[in-house]
Amino acid sequence: MNNYLKRGDDVSLIAPYAVASGGGMLVGALFAVAAITAASGNSVEGKTTGCFGLTKTTGEAWTLGVKVYWDDTNKRCTTTAASNTLIGCAIAPAASADIVGSVRLNGIVV
Numbered sequence: 001m002n003n004y005l006k007r008g009d010d011v012s013l014i015a016p017y018a019v020a021s022g023g024g025m026l027v028g029a030l031f032a033v034a035a036i037t038a039a040s041g042n043s044v045e046g047k048t049t050g051c052f053g054l055t056k057t058t059g060e061a062w063t064l065g066v067k068v069y070w071d072d073t074n075k076r077c078t079t080t081a082a083s084n085t086l087i088g089c090a091i092a093p094a095a096s097a098d099i100v101g102s103v104r105l106n107g108i109v110v
Helices: none
Strands: 010-014 024-027 030-034 043-047 050-055 067-071 076-078 085-090 100-105
Touching (some): 030 050, 050 076
Antiparallel strands (some): 010 043, 024 030, 030 043, 050 100, 067 076
């Protein structure tokens, strides 16, 4: 198969804003977790699949399997669908006071 490029779970992207290693980023409709810290406009490798501890909105309690969205304005995960991008689901419950939630990325463009 001469048209195969790669698996796609690791992709080279241009950081849409300054992002820390392990931080989420939305590039168009593609969500990824940055492998390294990168300044806005710099090249960065991103993971589009896998399970990650990501910053979440405080005040939200998560249940196992709840849909998780990326709030690109505040650069954090939320269970609020409106104006946000679906990125995966919670793989563990999270208390409303927690600042990090466990998320399994869908690896799809929505």
